[in-house]
Amino acid sequence: LPSALLGAATAPLAGAWAGRRFGRRSGWLCGLLLAIAPVQVYYGQELNQYAAIPLLTLALLIAWEAVLARGSRRDWRRFGLISVLALVCHYGMAFPIAATVLHLAWRAWRAPGSVDRRRLLGQLATLAATLLGLLALGLAERAATPHLDARLFGTGLVKELDYLADTGWRELLVFLTLPFSGGPALWSAGALAILAGYGALTLALPSIETGPSGRNGPGRRLLGVGLMAPLALVYPADILGLYPLGYRWALFAVPLGALCLALALDRLWRADAVAGLGATLLTTLNLLLFLPQQDAWNPWMALPREAMRPLVEALAEGIRPGDVVYVGDGGWPAFTVYRARLGLSALPALRGQPPEAFVPEVELRRILDLRAAEAAVWLVDVRDPTGTLPGLESALRAAGFTIDRVAEFPGAGLRVARRAPARLHGAGASSPVYSRSGDSTVRASSTSPVLRVPAGSKSSTRHSASATGQCSTPRGTIRNSPAPSSRSPVRRRMRSRPSMTKKSSSASAC
Structure with a gap:
């Protein structure tokens, strides 16, 4: 206001x-x-x-x-x-x-x-x-x-x-x-x-x-x-x-x-x-x-210097009931704004502690207390220079989780941590995901860790696959490979990019 x-x-x-x-x-x-x-x-x-x-x-x-x-x-x-x-x-x-x-x-x-x-x-x-x-x-x-x-x-x-x-x-x-x-x-x-x-x-x-x-x-x-x-x-x-x-x-x-x-x-x-x-x-x-x-319309920069809107859209397409979303303290204001603006208020999320109060083991306990059995943990990374999120990732790995970098956008990244992927999804099974209010329920294939591209945008975009299992889009990079890869430094000024449309198929589209 x-x-x-x-x-x-x-x-x-x-x-x-x-x-x-x-x-x-x-x-x-x-x-x-x-x-x-x-x-x-x-x-x-x-x-x-x-x-x-x-x-x-x-x-x-x-x-x-x-x-x-x-x-x-x-x-x-x-x-x-x-x-x-x-x-x-x-x-x-x-x-x-x-x-x-x-x-x-x-x-x-x-x-x-x-x-x-x-x-x-x-x-x-x-x-x-x-x-x-x-x-x-x-x-x-x-x-x-x-x-x-x-x-x-x-x-x-x-x-x-x-x-x-x-x-x-x-x-x-x-x-x-x-x-x-x-x-x-x-x-x-x-x-x-x-x-x-x-x-x-x-x-x-x-x-x-x-x-x-x-x-x-x-x-x-x-x-x-x-x-x-x-x-x-x-x-x-x-x-x-x-x-x-x-x-x-x-x-x-x-x-x-x-x-x-x-x-x-x-x-x-x-x-x-x-x-x-x-x-x-x-x-x-x-x-x-x-x-x-x-x-x-986005004038090359989104609040607060991250492309949070497409990240929230991508998260809504991939999350499943019982999953926990952990958002770093620096990205929480932007996350809540776009979660409400996109009609995704039901999207569950946990706000991380500020750097001065951050203890990885305590944050891990907060996550596990909210997480349903064998559910995934989604990490919203806003390139926090204090390094709080890497500390949490180390604690998750020590607890038996594997972490995949599944989506990247200018200034923001999305990762998913799973403890037992084989038990989470059966072959060919699918489960409901959160969708934008007013839209029909969107269902995604559970056989692939690939995030679905956000739906509801106004312009169509061609997606191309690379030999490394990486799907490039105008607003970010969606990776299929569980292994993290290096990312080139984000330019300080980003040109405006057209919105992405939802892929017509599952992981095979990339």
Whole structure:
């Protein structure tokens, strides 16, 4: 609920602010684009802080403009409070905060008296105290975990420019600022990019309607400090492997991206009705192309950095009554979200203890107490860096279980532990499995440990088998062999993949 409310609040706030700054029509369009933007809709459904980032960025920019315009004590207090809330919300908000504070410091140096230096120092002291408190609460440990590999002195100029072009287009412009440019609508993203660029020109250059007049556009400072400067600050962190440039880590760019597109539509309508109608139809076309895939839309990253949805679907297809599902503590929030969203609330599961309270022997006893006689134990592995799941696997093996890695997805894996496979399933026998609510009961063959591919997706996919007994799908790898095999490191950014359909046959399909 908080994510939904925060995401929904961004639209009216942006509409009111843009309408006051750039005209009523621009405000209505900006609010509408944010209200129906897939990024906003998606993160408004997740149990995390990402829906608050666009809202807090917008509030931060409004408070920063008020400090520049009036600079009253109330304006400074509001700016300080929003800065603290933004920094506590997500450490990525440090970049827009740094951009606004550095701009105020530059103004105080270039034009003495334009900015109250004493209050600026108070703002810096408040942010420093907040940062120290966050470090004491564990931010240092979180920041020490790199999001990606450092590229310092590791790439050539041409390769780095190619990376910047790809990141700027696919991970910033398409992903964040163009609301309907996902999946099948991607082909028209280029036209929307041109529209957004035209809107940015209305901010950065003198008024296009009146021609060059030697003065700045109405939002040149806003575009530079609110969008370009934070991205420029992120780039060195990206090179050092500390913070990625793009995707959800740059959600602070969403409000100004929607504003640029709204300004383009408004200015084109004012300049020429035909051009305005064409731009509106193009934006509407993107919306229509997006609608069929809205249910399965996943912006390359799922909560919390695992492809948990297909894992839960695969688990529901393979589990049998009496089995126990053990989910690591780190993956439990995402597991419960998708279990409920997919209508699988009846799916039994046991939450693992956090790392500081994890004892393999105790966890094994909890599992055995819930496990029916000779039933299987399913382990949901979310690549926990603390290593709690490997400790549990060792305890299971010591208790006589054999563990097979039966399915892999980006950032998550599914394993099954059985003590006596021969006694669990008779030849040719089949038993009921849990199915999505509202669907007909799905039955799976019990003669093979292979997981069935999730049912209910919208696009069909061809499955291919390899000589090693491995079935590759666009969303993961399903293995037939009980022997675990090495897995290549997961890329830090995953492209969107189409959903999988249920296989028409059992293990022979792979």
